[in-house]
């Protein structure tokens with residue numbers, strides 16, 4: 001997902017194209033990591049000093065609904081990032097410090113296939129691995 005794709009999705013669904021929406025999307029394009037609504041708010045306040053948390057949050061929820069952003073919860077707070085553009089099934093390693101993610105192509109559902117749970121009808125699954133990326137863990141050692 002990138003800003004152009006997201007904007008054309010908005011247009012298709014009949015949503016108004018606003019400078020604020022574009023700005024929110026470009027924050028995600030630049031940061032390429034999980035951001036909280038507060039992170040997005042403070043990035044936008046540079047150009048829109050009067051923007052409210054509510055406006056930011058409503059747009060984030062809209063983008064989530066439209067599957068422009070994907071969402072997870074880290075340390076009790078919702079975090080957002082652009083949906084990965086790859087269609088290949090994957091999961092994420094997520095850095096708790098900087099919010100950057102890395103794709104992994106192993107899936108725990110493969111283990112389930114060999115298990116006894118044949119009667120359970122699976123409709124979906126979530127799997128995330130949390131920790132610290134190489135940059136953040138080496139910074140912690142130096143500090």
Ligand SMILES: [Zn+2]
Nearest residue numbers: 084090092103
């Ligand atoms: Zn992904």
Ligand SMILES: [Zn+2]
Nearest residue numbers: 095098133136
């Ligand atoms: Zn990190």
Ligand SMILES: [Zn+2]
Nearest residue numbers: 090107108109
């Ligand atoms: Zn999977």
